[in-house]
Amino acid sequence: MQSRYFTINDFPQGTPARELFELHEAELTTLAEGEVRIRNTWLSVDPYMRGRMSGVKTYIDPFVIGEPLEGAAVGEVIESRDTRLTVGDKVRHMAGWRDIAQLPGDQVEALPDIEVPEQTYLGVLGMPGMTAWTGLNRIAGMRDGDNVLVSAASGAVGSLAVQLAKARGGTVVGIAGAPEKLAWLESHGIQAVSYRGKDAQQLTEALQAVCPEGFDVYYENVGGVCLEAALNTLRVNGRIAVCGMIARYNAEGPMPGPSNLPMVLIKRLRMQGFIIFDHWSDYPRFLEEVGPKVANGEIDYAETVEEGLERTPDAFLALFAGTNTGKMLVRL
Ligand SMILES: NC(=O)c1ccc[n+]([C@@H]2O[C@H](COP(=O)([O-])OP(=O)(O)OC[C@H]3O[C@@H](n4cnc5c(N)ncnc54)[C@H](OP(=O)(O)O)[C@@H]3O)[C@@H](O)[C@H]2O)c1
Numbered sequence: 463m464q465s466r467y468f469t470i471n472d473f474p475q476g477t478p479a480r481e482l483f484e485l486h487e488a489e490l491t492t493l494a495e496g497e498v499r500i501r502n503t504w505l506s507v508d509p510y511m512r513g514r515m516s517g518v519k520t521y522i523d524p525f526v527i528g529e530p531l532e533g534a535a536v537g538e539v540i541e542s543r544d545t546r547l548t549v550g551d552k553v554r555h556m557a558g559w560r561d562i563a564q565l566p567g568d569q570v571e572a573l574p575d576i577e578v579p580e581q582t583y584l585g586v587l588g589m590p591g592m593t594a595w596t597g598l599n600r601i602a603g604m605r606d607g608d609n610v611l612v613s614a615a616s617g618a619v620g621s622l623a624v625q626l627a628k629a630r631g632g633t634v635v636g637i638a639g640a641p642e643k644l645a646w647l648e649s650h651g652i653q654a655v656s657y658r659g660k661d662a663q664q665l666t667e668a669l670q671a672v673c674p675e676g677f678d679v680y681y682e683n684v685g686g687v688c689l690e691a692a693l694n695t696l697r698v699n700g701r702i703a704v705c706g707m708i709a710r711y712n713a714e715g716p717m718p719g720p721s722n723l724p725m726v727l728i729k730r731l732r733m734q735g736f737i738i739f740d741h742w743s744d745y746p747r748f749l750e751e752v753g754p755k756v757a758n759g760e761i762d763y764a765e766t767v768e769e770g771l772e773r774t775p776d777a778f779l780a781l782f783a784g785t786n787t788g789k790m791l792v793r794l
Pocket of ligand 1: 789
């Protein structure tokens with residue numbers, strides 16, 4: 463059986479070009495004892511993958527030029543030599559960016575038994591959702607009534623973060639780019655502010671206009687002007703959960719830090735970064751709390767879907783163009 467998979471042919475500088483990605487086809491080896499073969503049905507593309515294209519080890523190894531790329535995927539077992547998995551099982555694993563995956567069974571997990579579409583285990587009930595929940599609850603220590611500011615608020619992580627925050631009763635403001643994203647936020651009762659075309663002072667004023675009393679928590683996904691405006695609008699003893707800084711991921715050189723960093727001192731702010739893999743032991747707790755609410759519609763989620771394996775690089779690049787609302791996915 464053949465597997466088609468993507469590789470990169472270089473470590474890109476700046477925004478990756480479409481030509482960076484190459485589609486290959488290879489014959490799979492006979493299944494070894496303990497291995498499974500999976501027909502992937504949905505692939506995830508995520509901003510952290512850009513870091514893996516830099517050639518530098520951070521909290522995770524870089525991708526290897528010419529080797530199949532990796533990423534979260536869900537699919538169906540089509541052949542198994544692992545006694546724990548049988549043909550037809552729906553599973554999640556990290557051998558994405560390809561149509562047919564073959565890997566040891568101990569690197570594959572069966573999808574949880576909740577009545578939701580399978581691709582939600584890549585989004586609202588997968589790593590991005592778990593990241594939103596962890597950042598607010600474990601890192602920022604969100605309390606009832608907190609006013610919460612979220613950047614990249616209509617994305618995979620942000621769109622759950624704003625809903626979890628809203629349920630705690632405070633004012634919730636989401637920063638996003640395109641008008642349709644602002645509309646999605648507003649339709650969910652979230653005050654929405656665009657960062658597009660604004661410098662830090664203008665964004666600060668726009669945030670003050672919708673939340674004059676200021677924020678207790680800032681859920682940071684972007685950096686740049688969003689962080690600077692957040693530092694200006696946080697209250698004394700505010701908390702910042704640093705989840706991501708996507709405005710920097712394609713930077714070709716050092717970028718200036720926020721000019722108002724002394725606000726951390728003046729306002730006695732607490733700022734903490736986190737990597738979700740360190741918190742994965744909490745995943746069952748997250749699923750128990752958030753899973754039923756997704757299943758019964760209390761928590762909504764959005765998806766932007768590209769069709770077909772060939773479109774995977776385009777889906778990935780859309781994350782940086784900001785054309786996705788909710789989780790960016792590829793359906794195979
Ligand atoms: N710490 C962790 O373990 C962890 C885990 C998962 C994700 N993350 C981080 O969480 C953040 C969100 O990830 P996600 O998967 O939910 O992605 P996402 O928000 O679904 O997609 C990325 C969004 O970022 C915004 N964006 C892109 N370039 C930007 C720029 N230069 N300036 C401002 N906004 C920009 C765009 O929305 P706009 O329309 O708003 O511009 C885009 O749609 C990322 O920073 C990611 O690295 C961290």
